[in-house]
Amino acid sequence: MRRLLVIGNWKLNGNKSTITNLIIRLVEECANISKCNMAVAPPVMYLDLVMRYLINSNIWLCAQNVDIHISGAFTGDVSAVMLQDLNTRYVLIGHSERRIHHKENDAYIAKKFFILKKIGLIPILCIGENKREYDAGHTQSVCLNQIQSVIRLLGVEAFKDSVIAYEPIWAIGSGMSASPESVQIIHELIRNYIANYNVSIANEVLIQYGGSVTPENVTQFFNQKDIDGVLVGSASLNADSFSIIVRAAENHEKSYYA
Template sequence: MLKPIIIANWKLNGDKILVQKFIKKISFDYKKYFKKNTIILSPPIIYIEYMKKCMKNLKLSFAVQNVDYNYQGAFTGEISTYMVQEIGAKYVILGHSERRKNHFENNLLVAKKFYCTKINNLIPILCIGETKNEKKSGLTKSILKKQIDEIFLICGKNAFNNTLIAYEPIWAIGTGTNASPILINKILKFIKKYIIYKSDNTNIKFYMQYGGSVSTENIKDIICQKYVDGVLIGSGSLNYKNFLKMIQISSKN
């Protein structure tokens, strides 16, 4: 996997017109920037096939923003890993704070989804992070441990092999306030060492992301940190000019 890894999470945004314009612009910059990095696009799932159709010969990867741990049945509004595979997506964003908050997804549910994603040969992008109050109380590491431990409990010691982990402090998402580069590096170092310790395997392969108000102003200082393999960009990825600038900046590091 080429680094840096840039993930664009459109959340509940976009339409066919935006998709058309976005892909048309990517086609002009593809060889110079997009081909040299790992770019993962995550629009609402209903636009993925249309986006692929617009792409023609461009080779980019796709992530869905959620998945259910059931394969089929009376689960209104859900999508299965099989459906994800059918539309050609490779990655699944799991545990995003907005899912945890708005849909009451706890660590156990996220772990079940993680397990289902892994056994069906999809790659999880696991989001973990702490709230503002948890940070103020000095609970950041213990909160992260709990989120990670539930994955190990459900999925076993090799759970994080071939996985992306996005540290997204909840207090930074959509606020315009990002964690400092030094803090990001410190937390990602802790996460990496903890997963290696729990896996009992120094050769385990996984990638570390940062997400939370990533912008053209701060991405340079974030992406150059030792333990940062890439970034997860939210609303900043909807504006193509800004998104391209962030890719350009990342490519120089």
């Protein structure tokens, strides 16, 4: 059965001192969490530092990006094998900030999905529409096209033991989240779309929500049938805020599904 998953995406924030203090606090605050899964995604510079504090903890390590190559003359890139060597479990791919600032398209992101599955890491495929697409009523087609790019390359079986994170671009970092009810509509659409190919995989795939998630609104998202967790941005940089979100997942009845 599906189990709530909470991931903190720290993006390009922090330094050695602040990140050390943050991860020490989180390990302490989340020591008794057992009914939901959680992970943190530090900047690549600090993956090894954070990994050392996560040993023997119940928090998993997540990377913010991966290259499509295993090794070679690709200056500045990070391979899935390197991430695996640091006990990374999850890897974000397709985040809107990568799509916008690094011009990553659906086909390229699908290749990242492929390499992660090949190595045995869990991809978190970020999908979502921008404000223009949202206003034009294209949310559903945009999201399904982004999923279809993976199915086209790898088949729907690739979504077994994988995660999809729906993040409407207009809500990320804006302080304005989508309504839980509208998010549920998109999550149900995604699950039904995958079910057209394979019902079993559709029932198992985790579909997170991301976009201005806070301690104040997170329970409303957990209350929706097809929302299986949250991808948290700025609130994950504060140990108190992130711990509250994790405890909300821990105490929610969905946590007993696992």
